[in-house]
Amino acid sequence: MTSNIIADLQSKRNIILENWIAQRELAEDFGGNFNSTDDLKTQSAELLDILLQTITSQNINDLYSSDLEPLFDYIGGLTVSRAKQGFSPRETAVYIFSLKDALLKVLGETISDNRELYTTTLEVSKFIDNIGITSFETFIRGREEVILSQSDEMAELSTPVIKVWDGIIAMPIIGTLDSARTQVVMENLLQGIVDNESSIAILDISGVPAVDSLVAQHLIKTVSAIRLLGADCIISGIRPEIAQTVVHLGIDLSKMVTKATLASALKYAFAALQLEVRRVAKEKSNL
Amino acid sequence: MTGTMTTNNRETIIIQQERDLIICRNRVKDFAVRIGMGIVNQTKLITAVSELARNMLIYGGGGSVLLEVVSRGREPGISVVFQDKGPGIADITKAMQDGFTTGKSMGMGLPGAKRLASEFFIDSVVGKGTIVKIIKWKNG
Numbered sequence: 001m002t003s004n005i006i007a008d009l010q011s012k013r014n015i016i017l018e019n020w021i022a023q024r025e026l027a028e029d030f031g032g033n034f035n036s037t038d039d040l041k042t043q044s045a046e047l048l049d050i051l052l053q054t055i056t057s058q059n060i061n062d063l064y065s066s067d068l069e070p071l072f073d074y075i076g077g078l079t080v081s082r083a084k085q086g087f088s089p090r091e092t093a094v095y096i097f098s099l100k101d102a103l104l105k106v107l108g109e110t111i112s113d114n115r116e117l118y119t120t121t122l123e124v125s126k127f128i129d130n131i132g133i134t135s136f137e138t139f140i141r142g143r144e145e146v147i148l149s150q151s152d153e154m155a156e157l158s159t160p161v162i163k164v165w166d167g168i169i170a171m172p173i174i175g176t177l178d179s180a181r182t183q184v185v186m187e188n189l190l191q192g193i194v195d196n197e198s199s200i201a202i203l204d205i206s207g208v209p210a211v212d213s214l215v216a217q218h219l220i221k222t223v224s225a226i227r228l229l230g231a232d233c234i235i236s237g238i239r240p241e242i243a244q245t246v247v248h249l250g251i252d253l254s255k256m257v258t259k260a261t262l263a264s265a266l267k268y269a270f271a272a273l274q275l276e277v278r279r280v281a282k283e284k285s286n287l
Numbered sequence: 288m289t290g291t292m293t294t295n296n297r298e299t300i301i302i303q304q305e306r307d308l309i310i311c312r313n314r315v316k317d318f319a320v321r322i323g324m325g326i327v328n329q330t331k332l333i334t335a336v337s338e339l340a341r342n343m344l345i346y347g348g349g350g351s352v353l354l355e356v357v358s359r360g361r362e363p364g365i366s367v368v369f370q371d372k373g374p375g376i377a378d379i380t381k382a383m384q385d386g387f388t389t390g391k392s393m394g395m396g397l398p399g400a401k402r403l404a405s406e407f408f409i410d411s412v413v414g415k416g417t418i419v420k421i422i423k424w425k426n427g
Binding site: 245 | 308329331334337393396403
């Protein structure tokens, strides 16, 4: 595309914008998401201005050119704001692609030479396609960020420290114990021990589906860290099938205090703290 | 591997990141439940798969896991094939020893998985990749 044509397009900015908006208003999927066509006009005018200002005869074929950054930044912002307004990615893409039709219509009227019109159409088409792709990528990145932050929140939520008794805290672990999760578990548990001035921590793994060598290694590290604080750690909730698997795997957990149930871990903890749970005989008057 | 095996059911899972391991374990569990495998063998199989898939991810840069329901005579089983195009294992005999690791792990992955599975087969070519196949029979 020659700089002449770009200058031409710049001078016909108003016609392109009118074409574009007229097309959007006619389109079937023009929903009620915009309160008025004024919003659509303002947004479209902004996008078209940035496009016409940044585009040159060189960067139209070089999408990684740094002078196109303002355009792609604007597209990113536009995608995010439209997504928040409830537009589907399809609607946003169709909106961007319809700019192509508006541009090509004006080009068809401006360029008389067929060969030139063909190459220019190809260039413009490719360029707008790429803007559409950028918009789509932004949309997906936004979604991925939401998923990642949700999984972080879940990791936080699912590792509560429970004070069971004076000096005893427990933490039930539900789900897979991967490296990131272990870090959260360890931090919360160590902080819990300090905050509650506990001398015994019970780590219940009833809800952990499988204990492989990495999970075992994480457990061993957690127990060592707890011992450094001068507290003791009991691992409870070892199911029979887990016990067999760990033995077959060849992992030695014998240096740790392990119990089958949380109840037996608690009993052990009471014994260690020289506490006793007794049934109290009911007073005769209550009978 | 002994006996004749007929294939009824198969599925491929691609392992590229740690969260793929969770999907892989869950799929293996579904397969094991489908053939009526008991909870102990299920757990052994899932743990073996977890070790091997993680090995593949850490040392092989990811790869594919092929799950298959197989049978020997009247007994069904699950066959799992792990294939990567990683650097390969230079000394398989050494890698199969308890406590040997080139990384920071416990070195229990390969030998542990072999003990947990009913049948275990490994082949590796340096520079080309590694293939590990395990079978866990329903009552094996």
